[in-house]
Amino acid sequence: MAPGRRTDWKSVLRVSPMRWIWIDRFLEFASGSHARAVKNVTLAEDHLHDHFPGFPVMPGSLMVEGMAQTGGILLGEANQFRHIVILAKVPRVTFHGWVCPGDQIIYTARLLDVRDEGGSVECTAHVGERLVAEAEIVFVHLDQNDPQLGRIDQKNFVFNSGLMSVFDVGKAASAGPAPSAGP
Amino acid sequence: MPAREEIFGTVRETLVDALGVDDDEVTPEATLVGDLGAESIDFLDIVFRLEKSFNIKIPRGELFPENLAAADSSFVQEGRITDSGLAELRARMPHADIDKLAEDPRVENIQDLFTVEMIVRFLESKLKG
Numbered sequence: 001m002a003p004g005r006r007t008d009w010k011s012v013l014r015v016s017p018m019r020w021i022w023i024d025r026f027l028e029f030a031s032g033s034h035a036r037a038v039k040n041v042t043l044a045e046d047h048l049h050d051h052f053p054g055f056p057v058m059p060g061s062l063m064v065e066g067m068a069q070t071g072g073i074l075l076g077e078a079n080q081f082r083h084i085v086i087l088a089k090v091p092r093v094t095f096h097g098w099v100c101p102g103d104q105i106i107y108t109a110r111l112l113d114v115r116d117e118g119g120s121v122e123c124t125a126h127v128g129e130r131l132v133a134e135a136e137i138v139f140v141h142l143d144q145n146d147p148q149l150g151r152i153d154q155k156n157f158v159f160n161s162g163l164m165s166v167f168d169v170g171k172a173a174s175a176g177p178a179p180s181a182g183p
Numbered sequence: 184m185p186a187r188e189e190i191f192g193t194v195r196e197t198l199v200d201a202l203g204v205d206d207d208e209v210t211p212e213a214t215l216v217g218d219l220g221a222e223s224i225d226f227l228d229i230v231f232r233l234e235k236s237f238n239i240k241i242p243r244g245e246l247f248p249e250n251l252a253a254a255d256s257s258f259v260q261e262g263r264i265t266d267s268g269l270a271e272l273r274a275r276m277p278h279a280d281i282d283k284l285a286e287d288p289r290v291e292n293i294q295d296l297f298t299v300e301m302i303v304r305f306l307e308s309k310l311k312g
Contacts, residue, residue, distance in 0.1 A: 088224040091201060113231045117243055120231055138228050 022066040023107060025169045032078045034110040037070040037166070043101040058099035063125050063133045064090060069163060071109035071121030071137055078114050083141035088118065093135035103127045117141060184310045191303050197232045198299065201225055211300040221297075233302070239309055246305050247297065248275050252290050264288040272296075278305035 023037040041048075041058050048056035068087045076085045099105060109123045118140035125133040185193075195209040202219050215221040221229075226247045234241055251272065252259050258268030269288060273281045279296040 089228055091228055113234075115231075115243070118227055120228070138224065138231070140224060140227060 021163050021166065022062055023069050023166055025166055027106070032111060032114070034108065035070055035074045037066070037107045039066050039105040039107065041099055041101050041103045041105065048101060056101055060095045060133065063099065063105065064093060064135060066105065066107050067109060067123035067125060067135050068137050070107040071123055072139055074109050074111055074121065075114060075119040075139055078111060083143060085139050086142055087137065088140040089138040091136050091138060093133065095133045097130060097132045099127055099132050105132070187303065187307060190306050193236050194299060194302050194306065197229060197236055201228045201232055209299055211298070211303065213299050214295045215297040216294045233306070237306060237310065246302065251293055259290055262290050264290060264293070278308060
């Protein structure tokens with residue numbers, strides 16, 4: 001790339017929409033209360049080869065994303081997905097240890113507040129018995145017809161890039177009928 | 184009903200947690216945006232925390248009204264809040280120091296209404312009622 005030339009990310013994303021799914025499956029979903037989701041960490045994930053070369057560890061920011069996706073879907077479902085849920089603020093986050101390829105993270109999110117304007121959750125991330133991270137996360141709601149909608153970076157949307165397909169993974173993995181694949 | 188000092192102490196703790204500021208920065212006259220660096224999303228977080236700390240419900244817009252200047256085109260003229268705008272503010276924010284704003288009623292000064300003292304006054308009347 002020529003020096004000083006900036007990447008046009010919008011056109012990159014148009015060609016190749018980024019999958020931004022940081023949980024693999026729900027283990028438990030108690031509507032309006034709490035949810036547990038699993039994330040399997042694997043060396044097949046490209047980013048672990050850069051973070052860091054020779055020392056692959058799950059980036060803390062992506063654990064926050066996993067907690068936000070677990071908690072954001074919990075909040076969205078509590079309002080029957082009437083609102084667009086946007087990650088707005090992480091008032092508190094603490095990391096307690098490394099997460100490496102081969103580890104299985106269990107995210108637990110508990111709803112603290114559900115309001116018209118938004119909501120908040122407290123979350124933990126465990127690998128086995130080990131607490132690796134904990135956070136409090138605040139979300140705001142937007143509606144489809146909100147004039148501010150276009151000004152918001154879509155990466156902050158909880159339900160984008162097919163994230164809701166994690167529900168289908170749960171159904172497919174259980175003994176229940178697999179979701180229909182469509183035409 | 185908790186004493187005023189007690190309310191202030193809890194508000195201070197709340198703001199330290201929500202905004203990541205130091206105890207001694209949270210003085211009664213400190214403005215949330217100018218002095219304590221609050222952004223719009225912090226107001227929702229502060230409301231969540233106050234509801235929990237005081238075990239009360241704070242309906243949307245009661246403590247921190249939204250779009251104050253934009254509610255009616257007659258409220259602002261040439262960047263200044265008109266008398267009818269100030270009257271509206273007094274009605275919607277009885278807990279805020281509107282007299283001080285009236286001394287220099289530029290629109291950009293509206294955010295200075297949001298002070299620590301304003302939150303304490305709001306909670307005092309809320310807990311009384």
